[in-house]
Amino acid sequence: MIAPEEIDWVNRAKLGDRDAFGLLVQQYWQPLCAWLGRLAGHRQQGEDLAQEAFLKAWVNLSQLHEPRAFRVWLFRIARRLLHSTGIGDRSQGLLRHIPADQPPPADCIVEKEGTNRLAEEIASLPTHYREIYLLWVQDEWTFSELAEALGLNEATARWRVHKARQILLERLKDWLAQES
Amino acid sequence: MRNCSAIRAILYECRTTDELAPAIREHLQGCASCRQLARWLHKLDQHTQMLLRNHRSSVPLGLVECLHRTAQPTSKPSRLAILLKLAIGFMEKSLRLHWLIGAACLSFVLGLALGWIIKPEPQATVQVHFPEHGKPLLIAVARHVSELSQGTLWDRHRKFALLNRELQNEAIRNIFGGCDQIPQLAYWYRRVWWEGTRSLYDRLPAEEQHLAQKLLRQDWDSGRRELAKITTPTLAQQEAIGLIGTMLAESEDSLTQQKKAFHPLAQLEPSTPAERMIHTSLALLRHEDPYQQALIHNELAKTIVQSIIFMSDSAQHEQAAELGECFNLVLTQGVASNLDKAEKETPQRPEFNELRQNTLQLTQILERHLQQGNSASQKGLQRAIEVSRQGRGRLLGKGPAWKKFDDWSEKGFKRPPGWEKKQ
Numbered sequence A: 001m002i003a004p005e006e007i008d009w010v011n012r013a014k015l016g017d018r019d020a021f022g023l024l025v026q027q028y029w030q031p032l033c034a035w036l037g038r039l040a041g042h043r044q045q046g047e048d049l050a051q052e053a054f055l056k057a058w059v060n061l062s063q064l065h066e067p068r069a070f071r072v073w074l075f076r077i078a079r080r081l082l083h084s085t086g087i088g089d090r091s092q093g094l095l096r097h098i099p100a101d102q103p104p105p106a107d108c109i110v111e112k113e114g115t116n117r118l119a120e121e122i123a124s125l126p127t128h129y130r131e132i133y134l135l136w137v138q139d140e141w142t143f144s145e146l147a148e149a150l151g152l153n154e155a156t157a158r159w160r161v162h163k164a165r166q167i168l169l170e171r172l173k174d175w176l177a178q179e180s
Numbered sequence B: 001m002r003n004c005s006a007i008r009a010i011l012y013e014c015r016t017t018d019e020l021a022p023a024i025r026e027h028l029q030g031c032a033s034c035r036q037l038a039r040w041l042h043k044l045d046q047h048t049q050m051l052l053r054n055h056r057s058s059v060p061l062g063l064v065e066c067l068h069r070t071a072q073p074t075s076k077p078s079r080l081a082i083l084l085k086l087a088i089g090f091m092e093k094s095l096r097l098h099w100l101i102g103a104a105c106l107s108f109v110l111g112l113a114l115g116w117i118i119k120p121e122p123q124a125t126v127q128v129h130f131p132e133h134g135k136p137l138l139i140a141v142a143r144h145v146s147e148l149s150q151g152t153l154w155d156r157h158r159k160f161a162l163l164n165r166e167l168q169n170e171a172i173r174n175i176f177g178g179c180d181q182i183p184q185l186a187y188w189y190r191r192v193w194w195e196g197t198r199s200l201y202d203r204l205p206a207e208e209q210h211l212a213q214k215l216l217r218q219d220w221d222s223g224r225r226e227l228a229k230i231t232t233p234t235l236a237q238q239e240a241i242g243l244i245g246t247m248l249a250e251s252e253d254s255l256t257q258q259k260k261a262f263h264p265l266a267q268l269e270p271s272t273p274a275e276r277m278i279h280t281s282l283a284l285l286r287h288e289d290p291y292q293q294a295l296i297h298n299e300l301a302k303t304i305v306q307s308i309i310f311m312s313d314s315a316q317h318e319q320a321a322e323l324g325e326c327f328n329l330v331l332t333q334g335v336a337s338n339l340d341k342a343e344k345e346t347p348q349r350p351e352f353n354e355l356r357q358n359t360l361q362l363t364q365i366l367e368r369h370l371q372q373g374n375s376a377s378q379k380g381l382q383r384a385i386e387v388s389r390q391g392r393g394r395l396l397g398k399g400p401a402w403k404k405f406d407d408w409s410e411k412g413f414k415r416p417p418g419w420e421k422k423q
Helices: A004-014 A018-040 A043-059 A067-085 A106-123 A127-138 A143-150 A154-171 A173-179 B004-011 B022-030 B032-054 B063-071 B076-093 B097-117 B137-146 B153-175 B182-202 B206-228 B235-256 B273-284 B290-313 B317-345 B350-372 B375-387 B389-395 B405-409
Strands: none
Touching: A004 A018, A004 A067, A018 A043, A018 A067, A018 A127, A018 B032, A043 A067, A067 A143, A106 A127, A106 A154, A106 B032, A127 A143, A127 A154, A127 B032, A143 A154, A154 A173, A154 B032, A173 B032, B004 B022, B004 B032, B022 B032, B137 B153, B137 B273, B137 B290, B137 B317, B153 B182, B153 B206, B153 B235, B182 B206, B182 B235, B182 B273, B206 B235, B273 B290, B290 B317, B290 B350, B290 B375, B317 B350, B317 B375, B317 B389, B350 B375, B350 B389, B375 B389
């Protein structure tokens, strides 16, 4: 759900207010980079794509009629960029090479192993399941927003989230049982 | 009552059980396997969220400005495109052929002329002069911080001054690398300056203060010289240069004008291992009690161990070994000798032993990693463990190692048992 102040930022940015667009960048940089990084399989590529997506958004902001839909519109641009470069389609299995930001705390070694396994399993998901699941899980996206961002109908979006979670659960059952 | 398979299909499509209808929640209370599925799904989502949050990335400094500039029509083809657009608009209004041809020719000539007269904005020419062979910040910080436990007041003052110099150099290096780290580096520079270098400077005798000032001035001057070499900086680089200039001026003014006032900085949590080490080392200045000092050194040792693992995982063996040396120093000079001092003052306190065991566990973590790690990371870990062996022995109470053969002739020094027989 988009916050009321974000609608105001979008309206101001449409009028050419750079600071308002800066606030939007601040708001969506992290989730967009995380999503693209995980889909592209490489952090740097994710950041490059995010930068390009924001540039496209800034240039074409006047074409956005409904400020409420900014988030969906931005992610749709990012997805189109990802697919146009072909990175998203060939990134399967590369995800495990994304290095962590910092060295892991010494007492979190076991946790790190579990997280690595989760990252590997997510990386091995087919792209159409991966992109929707990562988007669904990271923020309060509704199925209709997901469908719009990814160019699907709502029932397909529901089915893909269902399937992605089912596959992951099947593969990580033992680890989740240990965790519980 | 619905059956389990229908309930499960619903569970796979919802985020939390709070979203569910009361009838389904009632079913969950009665059915253990469905409840477990809901719990596992929740856990799975939580871990995935954490995975995405770990993927931290800050907005590059000046990105919006850069986007705005990129979106402006500054290049020659764009200017030409605007002129053509204007010409087409004009043509649509007046459909006569000779007008059309005339307008096309005019716009072509104008386009060429404007493109030639209005030069595109010059690109910043950035050349990296500075310091090309410097050590990474993490290693340099670990080196200085691990040596803080030994030496005189002057030595400690110099260590903090060197930390200041490393942070200043790193900030200057970052001007060429995107300027994104400069606000954090400036923050830690100021903290080290006011809490470490400056406060210890006041406690130095007058003649040492004179020398300290001379050395500090050399560092500031070299920083300013490097900043002056950047001839055509971009907007983000201009901002960064301004920030570093202010930072240096603040420290210089505090000495020349005898300013002692420290405007409290907004508390920033350390986010990188180097920042954590600096944060911990500043805590050393606030405590005189040997047990507290040992505790803080234990914290320092934890951060160094994490860094060793990180370095060896990324196959940086030399740096892992160098960190191993720092780890050794922290174990011997920081933890073990402070604990010995504390035990002399108040013997037989259980927390001393607890701390000793706690620190020993850090060496075990390194060893466990050596056994589990892949061949690429093993080399660095092995070297780090080798160089930190003395510190481990010291913690176990083995005392200092035997001196080398050449030193045995020293007066009153014992030879190891069985040495003569071996000869």
